[in-house]
Amino acid sequence: MAERQVTFKDAVLEALAEEMRADPSVVLIGEDIGAAGGVFLQTKGLFEEFGASRVIDTPISESAIVGMAIGAAMTGLRPVVEIMFGDFITLGMDQLVNQAAKVRYMSAGGFTVPLVLRTAIGVGGNLGPQHSQSLHAWVAHVPGLKVVMPSNAADAKGLMKAAIRDGDPVVFFESRSSYNTKGPVSDGEHVVPIGKAAVTREGRNVSIVAVGAMVGVALQVAERLAGEDISVEVVDVRSLVPLDEGTILKSVKKTSRALVLDAGYAQFGVTGEIAALIAEQAFDWLDAPVMRLAAPNVPIPFSRTLEPLVIPSRDQAAAKVRELMGTR
Amino acid sequence: MTTNEKLTGDFGLSLYRGMVTIRAFEERVRSLSAAGQVPGLTHLYSGQEAVAVGVSSALQPDDAITSHHRGHGHCLASGADPVRLMAEILGRTAGYGLGRGGSMHILDPATRNLGTNGIVGGGVPLATGAALTAKTLHASWLAVAFFGDGAMNQGIVFECMNMAALWKLPVLYVCENNHYGEFTRIDDVTAGTLAGRAAVFGIPVAEIDGMDVLAVHAAAQDAVARAREGQGPSLLVCDTWRFSGHHAGDKQSYKDDAEAKNWAAKCPIETLGRRLVANKLADADSLSALRKTIEADIAAVAEQARAMPEPASASLEDHLHG
Ligand SMILES: Cc1ncc(C[n+]2csc(CCOP(=O)(O)OP(=O)(O)O)c2C)c(N)n1
Ligand SMILES: [Mg+2]
Numbered sequence: 302m303a304e305r306q307v308t309f310k311d312a313v314l315e316a317l318a319e320e321m322r323a324d325p326s327v328v329l330i331g332e333d334i335g336a337a338g339g340v341f342l343q344t345k346g347l348f349e350e351f352g353a354s355r356v357i358d359t360p361i362s363e364s365a366i367v368g369m370a371i372g373a374a375m376t377g378l379r380p381v382v383e384i385m386f387g388d389f390i391t392l393g394m395d396q397l398v399n400q401a402a403k404v405r406y407m408s409a410g411g412f413t414v415p416l417v418l419r420t421a422i423g424v425g426g427n428l429g430p431q432h433s434q435s436l437h438a439w440v441a442h443v444p445g446l447k448v449v450m451p452s453n454a455a456d457a458k459g460l461m462k463a464a465i466r467d468g469d470p471v472v473f474f475e476s477r478s479s480y481n482t483k484g485p486v487s488d489g490e491h492v493v494p495i496g497k498a499a500v501t502r503e504g505r506n507v508s509i510v511a512v513g514a515m516v517g518v519a520l521q522v523a524e525r526l527a528g529e530d531i532s533v534e535v536v537d538v539r540s541l542v543p544l545d546e547g548t549i550l551k552s553v554k555k556t557s558r559a560l561v562l563d564a565g566y567a568q569f570g571v572t573g574e575i576a577a578l579i580a581e582q583a584f585d586w587l588d589a590p591v592m593r594l595a596a597p598n599v600p601i602p603f604s605r606t607l608e609p610l611v612i613p614s615r616d617q618a619a620a621k622v623r624e625l626m627g628t629r
Numbered sequence: 630m631t632t633n634e635k636l637t638g639d640f641g642l643s644l645y646r647g648m649v650t651i652r653a654f655e656e657r658v659r660s661l662s663a664a665g666q667v668p669g670l671t672h673l674y675s676g677q678e679a680v681a682v683g684v685s686s687a688l689q690p691d692d693a694i695t696s697h698h699r700g701h702g703h704c705l706a707s708g709a710d711p712v713r714l715m716a717e718i719l720g721r722t723a724g725y726g727l728g729r730g731g732s733m734h735i736l737d738p739a740t741r742n743l744g745t746n747g748i749v750g751g752g753v754p755l756a757t758g759a760a761l762t763a764k765t766l767h768a769s770w771l772a773v774a775f776f777g778d779g780a781m782n783q784g785i786v787f788e789c790m791n792m793a794a795l796w797k798l799p800v801l802y803v804c805e806n807n808h809y810g811e812f813t814r815i816d817d818v819t820a821g822t823l824a825g826r827a828a829v830f831g832i833p834v835a836e837i838d839g840m841d842v843l844a845v846h847a848a849a850q851d852a853v854a855r856a857r858e859g860q861g862p863s864l865l866v867c868d869t870w871r872f873s874g875h876h877a878g879d880k881q882s883y884k885d886d887a888e889a890k891n892w893a894a895k896c897p898i899e900t901l902g903r904r905l906v907a908n909k910l911a912d913a914d915s916l917s918a919l920r921k922t923i924e925a926d927i928a929a930v931a932e933q934a935r936a937m938p939e940p941a942s943a944s945l946e947d948h949l950h951g
Contacts, residue, residue, distance in 0.1 A: 365754050365788030372758025399748050408736035409727045410948040468951035
């Protein structure tokens with residue numbers, strides 16, 4: 302099938318437009334997403350095509366936006382709620398944790414919540430401590446929510462389509478730093494199943510298990526280390542919940558060494574969870590302790606000199622891999 | 630029935646039956662709880678029956694409701710099966726949530742009940758969102774949120790009222806002011822008025838005697854008509870009183886005896902009964918016989934539910950994801 306080069310942001314936009322055309326119950330709900338087209342122009346053109354009743358501009362009331370979307374999802378709509386910055390999901394947390402996550406379980410499947418919450422996360426542009434966090438571990442902690450985090454344009458489109466069609470609440474994290482990165486997207490129908498990781502690069506010596514924008518870092522590190530005769534396999538986690546344990550474990554059992562890479566905080570976070578999985582279920586295959594690289598445990602600072610220090614870097618990741626290989 | 634229509638015997642008796650059923654159910658839960666048969670905490674609706682029954686009798690079967698932690702009355706008034714309701718309250722597998730939800734988490738698609746709710750104010754966004762569905766899909770049904778006076782100090786309620794008023798959503802907000810949130814008097818924690826909270830959004834408010842089922846019904850009829858005509862939300866503030874403690878077993882030492890006695894005299898069931906008798910729509914003996922029959926039915930319901938099995942361990946993860 303023919304492919305086009307599409308930015309991450311436009312790939313999501315394509316998914317939204319296609320699903321809205323196919324299913325009149327899909328609506329978008331969020332701040333500034335209507336005629337303005339979104340603060341990142343991530344909903345550009347949808348208001349013109351689908352009108353105010355399906356691209357719903359809201360007041361700045363995140364708790365109620367999320368809560369109402371749950372009620373709407375229980376009664377026949379498929380809302381895609383947008384929370385402008387991932388930092389603001391905290392305002393909708395009660396709704397996600399205490400309502401959305403539990404409706405199917407508490408009603409024994411009588412009600413479902415086919416809701417997508419999309420939100421832009423990550424460091425970049427000196428937006429400071431309240432507009433830069435990657436809080437995906439918060440929602441991944443709660444049984445009943447699904448959590449996806451695409452790293453490239455094709456997966457962004459395919460996972461958004463799958464999320465909209467899913468019968469459960471799906472939180473869809475988009476790294477702001479990926480928004481304008483182009484990648485190949487195939488023409489025609491493209492759906493990526495939730496709960497499936499991808500081996501993005503095959504290798505023999507070390508597995509880097511990476512999440513979201515960190516997959517790009519992992520691929521660059523793999524390329525660099527190939528020149529040092531270290532063969533790195535890159536696993537793109539894609540879905541945090543459900544986690545594709547099989548693909549991760551298979552890779553680690555093959556390479557016998559693992560680095561887990563995430564832009565969220567290290568403490569009580571995604572890297573620790575995946576490292577524990579590997580330690581518990583692939584211990585006998587390991588030739589070195591599982592390592593992890595994540596954001597240091599500090600608020601994301603504003604200054605141009607401090608901000609880069611909280612993003613896991615290629616140099617740090619390469620150093621960890623060399624350490625795993627005992628070649629440092 | 631609107632304010633000016635005449636009360637008929639059939640309708641009056643259906644309201645009476647509805648309220649007595651709730652009372653009998655709640656008193657049965659109370660005795661089961663006292664006997665240690667009810668897991669966890671359960672909040673009884675005795676005293677507030679006129680609100681659930683008065684509002685529900687103004688609704689159509691496809692109208693949606695959300696309820697709160699004191700929610701058995703709303704479930705029954707919306708047509709819940711008392712056996713499945715009791716089974717859930719007792720944590721049995723035949724319950725609405727297979728025994729995983731309990732009293733504060735009863736959801737039933739068949740009666741369009743989006744749930745009792747353990748989060749104070751939690752049902753308000755759900756009902757408002759349901760109303761958004763109705764509006765978006767051009768459906769004729771509406772949504773009702775029942776909540777306590779305590780929920781009127783939750784910010785999300787105002788966020789919802791703002792959007793409901795702005796978008797003229799077909800939603801009816803029903804505040805049951807029983808004057809207490811747990812052990813705290815509402816006046817001690819509330820600036821301004823309950824009615825004023827909706828008025829700022831231009832939402833019409835009716836302040837009604839929540840012990841008078843006919844008054845509640847009439848006000849609900851008006852609000853429902855407004856919502857169906859596309860005129861948007863309304864708020865009913867129903868003045869009421871819980872006859873029992875915050876939860877079954879609470880001794881209510883924080884309540885004033887004289888005040889409690891005064892409210893007891895306003896019992897919504899007695900009040901309607903007297904009115905039916907005065908209007909010659911029923912006689913006292915037949916009402917008392919009806920009460921006895923319903924109490925016996927509910928006792929049988931409780932026995933049936935109690936005999937049901939607890940969920941199997943293997944069901945722990947059922948219905949987590951689709
Ligand atoms: C968000 C939240 N805060 C606190 C509680 C604990 N709690 C349960 S019921 C209740 C009082 C609620 O009062 P009100 O809304 O007036 O309802 P009532 O119990 O009087 O029917 C409180 C504080 C809770 N369940 N949820
Ligand atoms: Mg109260």
